[in-house]
Amino acid sequence: MAQAGSLLVDTEALSHIFNLIEAFRAFDADNDGLISSAEVGGIMGSLGYNLSEEDVNMMMEEGDADKDGLLSMGEFLEMNAKNMDVGELGSYLKIALEALKADEDDLVSGEELYDVFVNLGLDVSLEDSMAIVASIDGDGDGAMFLHDFKLIVNSLH
Structure with a gap:
C-alpha cells in the first residue's frame, strides 16, 4: 500500500487532474468535447499562466495529436498531466x-x-x-x- 505521506501527494495529483477536467469543461462553450486555441488561452490564464498567442499556438501544436486544430479532453489532459x-x-x-x-x-x-x-x-x-x-x-x-x-x-x- 502507498505510504500515508505519499498517498496525500497522490490524491492531490488526482484532485489537480480533476480540476483540469473541470477547467476544460468550463471553456468548452458548445459542449462538443473540443476546445480551440482561443479557449486554451483562456484556460491557461485561469490556471495562472500568462501566455502570448504564439505560446498558445505552440501548445496547441504540442497537444493536438490528431492535428485537427482543436484539443480533445484526452489531448488536453495528456498535455497538462503528462509529468504527473x-x-x-x-x-x-x-x-x-x-x-x-x-x-x-x-x-x-x-x-x-x-x-x-x-x-x-x-x-x-x-x-x-x-x-x-x-x-x-x-x-x-x-x-x-x-x-x-x-x-x-x-x-x-
Whole structure:
C-alpha cells in the first residue's frame, strides 16, 4: 500500500487532474468535447499562466495529436498531466477502473471503491479509498462520476 505521506501527494495529483477536467469543461462553450486555441488561452490564464498567442499556438501544436486544430479532453489532459506521477496508486486505479466499468453504475462511493480494491486483493484502506473519491468528488456528495474517474485514470502514466 502507498505510504500515508505519499498517498496525500497522490490524491492531490488526482484532485489537480480533476480540476483540469473541470477547467476544460468550463471553456468548452458548445459542449462538443473540443476546445480551440482561443479557449486554451483562456484556460491557461485561469490556471495562472500568462501566455502570448504564439505560446498558445505552440501548445496547441504540442497537444493536438490528431492535428485537427482543436484539443480533445484526452489531448488536453495528456498535455497538462503528462509529468504527473501518482506512484503505485496509479496502477491500482487502472485495475479498479476495469472492475468498476463492469458494474455500469454512474456514481462510485469511497466504500464501493474500497470493496473493489478488497475484491481484487489490493492493499488499500477504506480511509485511502475515501480520500481518492474525495479528491475527484466535484459536488461534495461523497461519490465520483465513473466518467470522471475514467478520464483521470486514462490520463495517468
